Amino acid sequence: MILVLTDDLDARLLGEHLADYPNLRELAAEGTTFDNAFVTDPLCCPSRATILRGQYAHNHRVVGNWWPQGGSRKFRDLGREGSTVATWLQDEGYRTALVGKYMNEYHGTRVPPGWDDWYGISGDHLSTRLSENGRIVGYDPERRHLDDVLAEKAVGYVRRAADDGSPFFMWLGTSAPHAPAEPAPRHEGAFPDARLPRPPSFDEEDVSDKPGWVRDNAPLDQRQISPMENLYRNRLRSMLAVDEMTGRLVDALEESGELKNTYVFFTSDNGWHAGEHRLTTGKWTAYEEDIRVPLIVRGPGVPEGRTLDHLVLNNDLAPTFAELGEAQAPRFVDGRSLKPLLSDDPPPLEDWRTAFLVEAATELGATVVPLLSGDQLPEKWRHAPREDWGRPGLEAVRTEDHLYAEYGNGERELYDLRKDPYQLDNRYGAADPELLLRLRGRLAALRGCAGADCRAAEDGH
Numbered sequence: 108m109i110l111v112l113t114d115d116l117d118a119r120l121l122g123e124h125l126a127d128y129p130n131l132r133e134l135a136a137e138g139t140t141f142d143n144a145f146v147t148d149p150l151c152c153p154s155r156a157t158i159l160r161g162q163y164a165h166n167h168r169v170v171g172n173w174w175p176q177g178g179s180r181k182f183r184d185l186g187r188e189g190s191t192v193a194t195w196l197q198d199e200g201y202r203t204a205l206v207g208k209y210m211n212e213y214h215g216t217r218v219p220p221g222w223d224d225w226y227g228i229s230g231d232h233l234s235t236r237l238s239e240n241g242r243i244v245g246y247d248p249e250r251r252h253l254d255d256v257l258a259e260k261a262v263g264y265v266r267r268a269a270d271d272g273s274p275f276f277m278w279l280g281t282s283a284p285h286a287p288a289e290p291a292p293r294h295e296g297a298f299p300d301a302r303l304p305r306p307p308s309f310d311e312e313d314v315s316d317k318p319g320w321v322r323d324n325a326p327l328d329q330r331q332i333s334p335m336e337n338l339y340r341n342r343l344r345s346m347l348a349v350d351e352m353t354g355r356l357v358d359a360l361e362e363s364g365e366l367k368n369t370y371v372f373f374t375s376d377n378g379w380h381a382g383e384h385r386l387t388t389g390k391w392t393a394y395e396e397d398i399r400v401p402l403i404v405r406g407p408g409v410p411e412g413r414t415l416d417h418l419v420l421n422n423d424l425a426p427t428f429a430e431l432g433e434a435q436a437p438r439f440v441d442g443r444s445l446k447p448l449l450s451d452d453p454p455p456l457e458d459w460r461t462a463f464l465v466e467a468a469t470e471l472g473a474t475v476v477p478l479l480s481g482d483q484l485p486e487k488w489r490h491a492p493r494e495d496w497g498r499p500g501l502e503a504v505r506t507e508d509h510l511y512a513e514y515g516n517g518e519r520e521l522y523d524l525r526k527d528p529y530q531l532d533n534r535y536g537a538a539d540p541e542l543l544l545r546l547r548g549r550l551a552a553l554r555g556c557a558g559a560d561c562r563a564a565e566d567g568h
């Protein structure tokens with residue numbers, strides 16, 4: 108089993124440009140694409156902790172990228188790394204390998220429990236050093252692009268694992284397309300005419316409906332749009348190396364005779380916004396741009412060229428790998444196995460989850476801000492800085508039709524996603540009281556849920 112985990116790839120970028128990535132296009136043609144895949148905590152480290160453990164962030168408690176809210180040290184100090192998808196599979200005789208990005212603030216050479224082979228990026232998001240089974244190796248980005256190095260490591264691992272005979276699980280965390288999204292030199296001239304998407308929510312004209320942290324933003328000006336446009340092109344270009352990496356992996360699997368036995372999952376740890384609702388580039392909001400991610404799965408028995416509309420989450424990946432690997436997922440897991448959706452006979456939509464929780468804390472300096480304290484939030488946190496990441500802590504419920512968000516400062520948002528897919532018109536003030544009651548009830552059931560209770564709350568039982 109291979110998980111290709113990109114960094115900050117939004118669903119739209121891949122959706123609009125799949126034709127430009129022949130290997131990913133082939134992966135989709137040979138597998139199943141999930142058109143409604145989401146992350147429940149749209150920021151790198153919380154999402155990666157969720158992917159490793161199958162839990163909502165309120166349960167694993169890694170709620171930011173940096174100490175003391177998050178980071179790999181927090182994950183370790185809380186004892187979370189002792190039970191992850193890697194340890195579960197290792198216990199069942201799988202060989203496990205991590206190649207590339209693990210979590211924020213991973214430094215040094217320490218290998219967390221559960222990993223037989225480790226080629227983790229050591230250092231910050233600009234680092235080109237790998238911790239290779241206890242040894243730091245630096246790579247000169249002028250000579251070899253880091254994603255090309257990761258591709259070589261991954262392909263080498265696949266070839267060795269095929270010879271070894273025991274089943275394997277590989278986490279392949281790419282550096283693309285995370286900002287600054289430096290493309291490989293051979294891709295620098297690609298996408299010369301690509302234009303930053305300008306959906307109806309781009310530079311939203313009327314933000315009077317929005318909460319204060321959005322409402323107070325001035326219209327975007329060219330000094331903000333130009334760098335977003337450049338970054339967008341570099342994001343597209345940087346993904347070309349990931350496309351090639353995917354192709355090389357599939358080729359290596361085929362050559363070693365393992366392709367028919369191997370599941371390949373392709374996804375991202377969070378989405379990305381660039382200009383929507385007057386927000387410059389970023390993530391970690393409950394808006395669609397940030398919570399939607401691509402998810403493509405190919406493997407034995409997985410129907411080819413199919414798309415599914417089921418709501419699937421980053422919480423689901425760990426229990427899915429556990430079930431596919433015949434390992435037992437612990438009771439603390441909040442997500443559910445996607446195995447039934449990988450069959451010819453997936454459960455109908457009405458027998459699947461109809462809602463999920465989105466949660467995002469705030470990170471103000473080194474201060475730990477609770478996910479949400481309702482109106483009890485201390486005064487000093489009620490007026491967060493007016494930047495993307497300065498929004499108040501939020502909890503939201505996303506159903507098939509609506510997004511309902513509650514902020515720690517008491518502000519609320521409600522969008523009718525059927526009528527208003529771009530989230531231009533916050534209906535909270537004019538909402539049907541019965542609808543509001545229902546959504547509040549669903550949010551209340553999901554907030555603080557654990558294990559099977561999360562799944563029941565998501566199903567609406």
Ligand SMILES: [Ca+2]
Nearest residue numbers: 114115151376
């Ligand atoms: Ca990320």
Ligand SMILES: [Ca+2]
Nearest residue numbers: 313314531532
């Ligand atoms: Ca509006």
